[in-house]
Amino acid sequence: MSETLQPYLYLNRSYGARGNVILPGSKSISNRVLLISALSDSYVTEIKGLLDSDDTKVMIDALIDLGIKISYRTEDCIEIIGRNYFNDKCDNLFLGNAGTAFRPMVAVLAFMSGNYIISGIPRMHERPIADLVDSLRSLGCNIDYIGNEGYPPLMIKPFTHNGSKHVFINGSVSSQFLTALLLASPVIVKKINSSLTIDIAGKLISKPYIDITLNLMRRFGVDVKSDSSNRFVIDQLSSYKSPGKVIVEGDASSASYFLALGAIGGGPVRVNGIGNNSIQGDVAFSQVLTEMGANIRFHDSYIESSGILVSSGKKLKSFDIDFNMIPDAAMTAAVLALYADGKCFLRNIGSWRVKETDRIHAMHTELSKFGVKVDSGEDWISIDPIEISKWPEEISIDTWDDHRMAMCFSLATFGNTNVKIMNPSCVNKTFPNYFNIYNEIIYAQ
Numbered sequence: 001m002s003e004t005l006q007p008y009l010y011l012n013r014s015y016g017a018r019g020n021v022i023l024p025g026s027k028s029i030s031n032r033v034l035l036i037s038a039l040s041d042s043y044v045t046e047i048k049g050l051l052d053s054d055d056t057k058v059m060i061d062a063l064i065d066l067g068i069k070i071s072y073r074t075e076d077c078i079e080i081i082g083r084n085y086f087n088d089k090c091d092n093l094f095l096g097n098a099g100t101a102f103r104p105m106v107a108v109l110a111f112m113s114g115n116y117i118i119s120g121i122p123r124m125h126e127r128p129i130a131d132l133v134d135s136l137r138s139l140g141c142n143i144d145y146i147g148n149e150g151y152p153p154l155m156i157k158p159f160t161h162n163g164s165k166h167v168f169i170n171g172s173v174s175s176q177f178l179t180a181l182l183l184a185s186p187v188i189v190k191k192i193n194s195s196l197t198i199d200i201a202g203k204l205i206s207k208p209y210i211d212i213t214l215n216l217m218r219r220f221g222v223d224v225k226s227d228s229s230n231r232f233v234i235d236q237l238s239s240y241k242s243p244g245k246v247i248v249e250g251d252a253s254s255a256s257y258f259l260a261l262g263a264i265g266g267g268p269v270r271v272n273g274i275g276n277n278s279i280q281g282d283v284a285f286s287q288v289l290t291e292m293g294a295n296i297r298f299h300d301s302y303i304e305s306s307g308i309l310v311s312s313g314k315k316l317k318s319f320d321i322d323f324n325m326i327p328d329a330a331m332t333a334a335v336l337a338l339y340a341d342g343k344c345f346l347r348n349i350g351s352w353r354v355k356e357t358d359r360i361h362a363m364h365t366e367l368s369k370f371g372v373k374v375d376s377g378e379d380w381i382s383i384d385p386i387e388i389s390k391w392p393e394e395i396s397i398d399t400w401d402d403h404r405m406a407m408c409f410s411l412a413t414f415g416n417t418n419v420k421i422m423n424p425s426c427v428n429k430t431f432p433n434y435f436n437i438y439n440e441i442i443y444a445q
């Protein structure tokens with residue numbers, strides 16, 4: 001993994017953007033496939049195109065600590081030998097700030113016969129997990145909060161079944177809680193000796209991520225029945241059977257920065273690794289760019305964007321969009337609003353409050369530094385842009401230990417402003433090489 005460790009990164013004013021990008025592997029797919037492969041008893045899985053970043057590293061390290069055999073073939077190709085049980089003791093499982101590792105791992109460990117302590121960085125200990133813990137407890141899982149009630153770190157003790165085979169899960173705080181139950185379900189049905197029914201309570205947010213979960217489970221032989229979108233039934237005989245080889249597609253959220261650069265820097269910018277058949281909801285960010293006036297071309301193996309040169313005073317079309325389905329790529333849209341021809345609204349993004357940082361607060365604070373009028377509420381933010389020539393000469397962006405804050409503010413270099421990105425190494429969470437690739441496609445003034 002290449003790392004960027006300097007305290008800040010100075011980004012010069014940009015004129016345009018053009019080029020070809022090979023995307024890193026999808027974080028969401030990588031961590032799901034790692035866990036599912038580890039649970040595919042006696043199967044060997046070769047995973048190609050795996051994301052190499054902090055979020056996948058903590059998952060891999062945890063699986064190794066739990067006794068799973070993982071060997072590297074090349075940097076982005078690993079081999080996993082699955083089994084249907086984990087080591088029965090581990091009191092230092094550390095999962096950083098990776099929601100895609102932490103939540104599913106809790107659900108799986110809760111049905112093992114061991115004792116585990118699972119923790120993360122301080123911010124992970126501020127990210128809620130009560131909805132998942134309550135559901136797991138309702139099935140007989142023994143989970144205790146070590147620190148604050150409702151938050152990690154957690155102590156997990158051996159499962160004792162209470163006869164229940166039906167569980168409710170709140171979907172309104174994070175879709176990762178439902179994903180966690182679904183991914184663990186082949187382990188659960190074995191332990192409860194019955195099929196399992198999962199009902200969503202509350203409104204499900206970030207729904208496309210559930211489709212990723214169901215798609216990957218299907219590839220590993222587990223077909224979840226879902227007649228209505230609120231009920232999921234997992235057959236008693238379900239078990240993961242590896243297809244042998246899995247290729248991880250490129251990360252669609254990471255693609256959003258480059259596609260946005262094509263839209264404001266003339267382009268074309270081509271992102272390779274996602275396309276027509278992508279299973280990630282964040283490819284829908286392309287439609288957002290189209291609404292703002294960009295041209296987007298979809299191919300089987302790439303997406304390409306081109307657009308205007310905002311550095312020469314041209315403007316994107318303002319927008320008012322519900323971003324509930326694509327909360328991660330939505331951050332990219334918030335920064336693009338700086339180049340719009342009117343006030344822009346991002347709605348239904350309440351989940352931003354409980355991610356790597358309180359993203360509504362962080363985005364409000366950093367966008368305000370451009371002299372634009374920003375308003376926000378519990379689940380929305382609006383940006384009323386000004387002429388880019390009126391931005392301050394230099395702006396220092398605090399990144400709040402949030403990789404997406406660092407990456408999306410690299411788009412704010414097309415005004416008369418030099419942008420200083422503080423703590424750029426926070427991109428290591430999902431995209432350690434981001435700024436190198438960024439520099440390859442940017443034309444500085």
Ligand SMILES: O=C(O)C1=C[C@@H](OP(=O)(O)O)[C@@H](O)[C@H](O)C1
Pocket residue numbers: 027028029099100173174175176179205206209327328351
């Ligand atoms: O399941 C996943 O892979 C993810 C789900 C989303 O989280 P929420 O469901 O909490 O919105 C998203 O923000 C996160 O980056 C990845």
Ligand SMILES: C=C(OP(=O)(O)O)C(=O)O
Pocket residue numbers: 097098099100101328355356404430
């Ligand atoms: C919310 C994110 O991460 P996590 O998987 O930790 O929830 C993200 O990557 O934007």
